[in-house]
Amino acid sequence: MTANQPPVVPGSGDAAVQAALQRAERTRHRNLPQFDDLPIPADTANLREGPNLHDDLLALLPLVGVWRGEGEVVYPTIDGPFKFGQQITFAHDGRPFLSYESRAWLLDDEGAVIRPAAREVGWWRPGPDDTLEVLLAHATGITEIYYGAPRTQTSWEIETDIVTRTASAKEVNAAKRLYGLVNGVDLAYVEERAMMGQEMQPHTSAYLRRVVG
Numbered sequence: 228m229t230a231n232q233p234p235v236v237p238g239s240g241d242a243a244v245q246a247a248l249q250r251a252e253r254t255r256h257r258n259l260p261q262f263d264d265l266p267i268p269a270d271t272a273n274l275r276e277g278p279n280l281h282d283d284l285l286a287l288l289p290l291v292g293v294w295r296g297e298g299e300v301v302y303p304t305i306d307g308p309f310k311f312g313q314q315i316t317f318a319h320d321g322r323p324f325l326s327y328e329s330r331a332w333l334l335d336d337e338g339a340v341i342r343p344a345a346r347e348v349g350w351w352r353p354g355p356d357d358t359l360e361v362l363l364a365h366a367t368g369i370t371e372i373y374y375g376a377p378r379t380q381t382s383w384e385i386e387t388d389i390v391t392r393t394a395s396a397k398e399v400n401a402a403k404r405l406y407g408l409v410n411g412v413d414l415a416y417v418e419e420r421a422m423m424g425q426e427m428q429p430h431t432s433a434y435l436r437r438v439v440g
């Protein structure tokens with residue numbers, strides 16, 4: 228710490244912000260793996276590199292990056308709660324949408340990896356009047372179209388309009404997600420789902436820290 232930084236009180240919001248600033252020193256030069264021979268702009272998850280962020284994405288700007296952390300999964304039809312690890316990537320190629328990818332893995336009580344879990348990919352598309360369109364495709368045979376909006380400058384809420392599923396997929400009917408920055412720097416979300424004949428209720432939540440950007 229340099230002389231002109233304020234003292235950090237352990238366990239306080241200040242401490243969290245200071246810790247995040249120190250992490251930022253490690254993440255600010257990192258980006259997604261890049262091909263050096265792609266004839267079009269590559270995806271960047273680091274706002275300091277690659278094409279400029281499209282003006283239409285300003286409301287989503289804080290999300291751009293790669294985030295990694297831990298969460299908890301629950302549902303009345305399954306055992307648990309279980310802990311999981313997760314990495315989420317929000318990237319852009321200069322056009323007015325974000326590419327999105329999430330990978331998750333189940334963890335035991337000691338934090339050791341049990342096995343890979345949910346994967347989803349998609350697109351976050353800002354619409355007119357602060358609306359948000361989100362398309363997700365899940366490896367389990369489910370696709371979803373969400374609509375939503377920013378709730379504040381650092382939180383975003385989306386809810387499914389349509390869920391479709393392949394013949395072999397489990398019954399999933401609807402979902403809602405709330406993403407938000409915590410202490411202005413970390414990314415947390417909660418997700419509720421209506422599936423397997425159940426009412427809308429929590430399935431996953433996680434707290435993620437920036438690892439790129």
Ligand code: HEM
Pocket residue numbers: 300302304305306309311313331332333344345347365369397398399422423430431
């Ligand atoms: C971080 C993301 C997620 C994690 C870690 C996760 C984890 C789990 C776990 C551990 C189970 C119990 C069965 C098993 O061991 O596989 C489960 C069940 C299930 N999850 Fe998730 N899940 C995630 C996201 C999702 C999403 C995005 C959907 C829907 C698109 C979904 C739909 C389901 C369904 C339908 C079941 C089956 C429930 C049942 O058989 O009664 N999950 N999930």
